Amino acid sequence: xxxxxxxxxxxxxxxxxxxxxxxxxxxxxxxxxxxxxxxxxxxxxxxxxxxxxxxxxxxxxxxxxxxxxxxxxxxxxxxxxxxxxxxxxxxxxxxxxxxxxxxxxxxxxxxxxxxxxxxxxxxxxxxxxxxxxxxxxxxxxxxxxxxxxxxxxxxxxxxxxxxxxxxxxxxxxxxxxxxxxxxxxxxxxx
Amino acid sequence: xxxxxxxxxxxxxxxxxxxxxxxxxxxxxxxxxxxxxxxxxxxxxxxxxxxxxxxxxxxxxxxxxxxxxxxxxxxxxxxxxxxxxxxxxxxxxxxxxxxxxxxxxxxxxxxxxxxxxxxxxxxxxxxxxxxxxxxxxxxxxxxxxxxxxxxxxxxxxxxxxxxxxxxxxxxxxxxxxxxxxxxxxxxxxxx
Numbered sequence: 001x002x003x004x005x006x007x008x009x010x011x012x013x014x015x016x017x018x019x020x021x022x023x024x025x026x027x028x029x030x031x032x033x034x035x036x037x038x039x040x041x042x043x044x045x046x047x048x049x050x051x052x053x054x055x056x057x058x059x060x061x062x063x064x065x066x067x068x069x070x071x072x073x074x075x076x077x078x079x080x081x082x083x084x085x086x087x088x089x090x091x092x093x094x095x096x097x098x099x100x101x102x103x104x105x106x107x108x109x110x111x112x113x114x115x116x117x118x119x120x121x122x123x124x125x126x127x128x129x130x131x132x133x134x135x136x137x138x139x140x141x142x143x144x145x146x147x148x149x150x151x152x153x154x155x156x157x158x159x160x161x162x163x164x165x166x167x168x169x170x171x172x173x174x175x176x177x178x179x180x181x182x183x184x185x186x187x188x189x190x
Numbered sequence: 191x192x193x194x195x196x197x198x199x200x201x202x203x204x205x206x207x208x209x210x211x212x213x214x215x216x217x218x219x220x221x222x223x224x225x226x227x228x229x230x231x232x233x234x235x236x237x238x239x240x241x242x243x244x245x246x247x248x249x250x251x252x253x254x255x256x257x258x259x260x261x262x263x264x265x266x267x268x269x270x271x272x273x274x275x276x277x278x279x280x281x282x283x284x285x286x287x288x289x290x291x292x293x294x295x296x297x298x299x300x301x302x303x304x305x306x307x308x309x310x311x312x313x314x315x316x317x318x319x320x321x322x323x324x325x326x327x328x329x330x331x332x333x334x335x336x337x338x339x340x341x342x343x344x345x346x347x348x349x350x351x352x353x354x355x356x357x358x359x360x361x362x363x364x365x366x367x368x369x370x371x372x373x374x375x376x377x378x379x380x381x
Contacts, residue, residue: 018250018355050293053306055213056282057252064286073287080283084275087251091259092271094245099264102241106369112331113365114244114358115237116340119324121354122243124347125217126317133310151311158315163322169225170211173312180308181301190300 003071003078009036010063010082017059024059032066039066059083130155150183197233197265198273204231205258205277210285213306213313216246216253217354221320223257233265236327247358254278339364 009031017024025048032038039047051061060080067079101107133151135142154176161167184190204226212219224239239261246256255278262274289296296302328340339361346352 014251016250017252024252046293046297049297050286050289053297053302054282054285054289055211056209056279056285057216057254059252060255060279060282061286064283065290068287068290076283076287080279084251084255084279087249087256088259088271088275090249090251091246091256092263092268094249095260095263095271098241098245098260102238106373109369109372110362110365111241111244112237113336113339113368114361115240116328116336117343117357117361118240118243119321119328120340120343121347121357122217122221122317122324123321123344125215126221126314126321127348129213129215129218129310129317130314133307133314136307151308154308155311155315158312159318162315162319169222169316170207172316173211173309176312176315177305177309180311181305184304184308185301190304 003075005036006038006066006070006075007078007082010066010079011085013063014059014083015086024062028059028062028066032062038070150180150187154180154183195266195269198270200231201262201265201270202273202277205262205274206281209254209278210281213309216257217243218313218317219254220257221317223261224320224324225316227261234261236324238264240324244358244362247355335364335368 013024013027013031017027029041029044033041033044047062047065048058050065051058054061060083063079063083064076067075067077069075071078102111131137131142133155134148135146136148137143137146158172158176162169162172181190208219208222208226212222220239220243224236227233228236228239242257242260243253245260246253249256255275258274258278259271262270262272264270266273325340328336331337343357343361346357347354
């Protein structure tokens with residue numbers, strides 16, 4: 001029964017987490033900590049930390065974490081599926097209309113006005129994560145002398161390789177993780 | 191739109207790998223999807239990927255999930271959407287399920303912390319590569335309006351922390367005004 005309540009809670013969270021990512025956190029907190037009292041606030045903040053450290057959308061991470069605590073694997077499946085059902089349905093409808101009307105001239109023009117914004121948003125996300133990697137802090141708290149030289153070196157090499165040789169993106173990401181950890185380990189800094 | 195079920199396995203595998211290896215937000219994974227589906231597999235066009243990203247802003251839920259629903263739909267209809275979403279949500283489900291059993295050890299392990307920290311610059315390199323190509327193409331349109339919109343949108347997002355949804359929304363309005371104005375002008379010329 002609790003699982004069914006949770007399932008509904010995550011359907012709601014999925015439906016109302018407009019703006020993605022961090023917009024979902026207060027919603028999850030409301031449902032999980034305040035309304036259904038499944039976790040304490042402390043456990044919840046642990047959950048956010050882990051969700052940030054692992055790949056994947058924070059919403060799915062949270063749903064999986066809560067589902068596992070409450071009902072094991074069935075709980076994981078119910079909660080994760082619950083939180084994607086609303087966006088799945090809405091996006092199917094959007095996809096249908098997009099592919100139906102995207103060749104209409106006026107629609108095409110409106111769409112091309114949104115493309116520069118998307119490029120800008122990707123650029124902003126990329127720069128934020130770069131600064132986080134190089135300085136370990138957000139944009140607001142950067143101290144230039146705190147730059148991490150290992151990360152700077154790896155970034156330069158990764159950038160060179162990807163521009164010059166068109167290497168697989170995942171190989172670049174995993175490669176920088178492995179090489180960086182090795183360097184830190186050899187330097188005795190871990 | 192032709193549906194191609196033979197692509198389902200590749201679609202699943204691609205989304206699974208991207209989702210498993212990508213840290214940090216929806217726009218990060220969208221740039222990887224662009225690399226995979228536009229550059230590598232050539233299944234969709236670059237403009238289409240940007241449109242899809244813009245459209246995801248009008249739906250609730252994680253950007254990646256939304257984008258994979260639409261790309262999946264394009265490749266193989268509703269079945270394609272299901273397969274793509276499954277590929278997207280399985281990795282975090284598996285990873286978090288395992289970690290939740292011993293997350294204290296995970297959170298405090300220095301090797302994991304270091305690897306995750308360094309991986310960020312790898313992710314940044316991949317995104318900036320994509321951004322350089324995309325921004326180049328916007329500049330190639332030679333429309334001052336679009337170039338200015340790109341710069342202003344960047345400042346709005348990066349410097350002023352304005353939400354992605356608001357930025358895309360404003361550009362949508364500008365786009366509609368642009369169409370109305372052009373249409374009005376043509377009408378006048380005819381008259």
